[in-house]
Amino acid sequence: MVTNIKVVEKVGKNSGKNVVIMAGVHGNEVCGVKAFDILIPEINIDNGKVIFIIANLKAVQQNKRYIEYNLNRCFLDNQPAEIMDTLEGKTAKEIIFFLQKADALLDLHSSKSSDSSKYLICERDCFDIIHSFSPEKVIMGIDDIQQGGSDGYMYRQGKPGICIECGLHESKDSIGIAKEAIQTFLIETGNINGISKKKITKKLFRSIYLYKNKNGPFRLERKFNDFEKMTEKTLIGYDGFEKIYLKRDDVVMFPDEPKEIGGECFMVIREETLLKSNQLNKVEKDLKNENANS
């Protein structure tokens, strides 16, 4: 099989963690690829091994989200038949080979909507890595309602997997955020010698459900922004002729208008807690205690 990934390995002088950093999982989200172009030639790894992967070369070359199937739904131990034979299904298997050996993952993404703020997708086991990442918002629990993401794949293996949404696809800011995230990640994993940056207060969200259309094409009632919080019961759109409502305090993510039945129309998340920087340590401790007790 012709490979659909590009792999660059950088090894430090001393032993350390084996980590994977990915860009281009969605081929039109170029900030990570551009950050790689700038960083990889100049970065020095002190400890362990860092594997940089451009994840969907064909989609990156064509500046498309994907060729046959959304690659970030393909990171599954047992891919269903409709995924297995696609380019992205095979590409995920190429990448899983590296993820299985990795101690941690950082996956770089960006967004098409100008209102979308930067944010992180990960679970609690990543808090000791992400505390000084610049995005304040963290969405947890996505893997429980929508499997196949790279971060969820790592989580199911009991290892930290972090997805960062760096902002708008083409903006210079998003490249800067991607670069900063790579450097911060590598300091926290110990692959680069350095001092942790100041911790940043995180706002935590929990995924509640993903709405897929059942009746016909989905149409949004109006434009909804990512992280928009409902102040009352709100009509979000029409599944065929059926009106679909959000509840008060529901927070919308990824609003879209799929035409095919079974498409991803929107996700509902809820604010969980405000996690102050000084509380992050406490959660880490609680987590360690939980692990020790289980």
Ligand SMILES: [Zn+2]
């Ligand atoms: Zn993406």
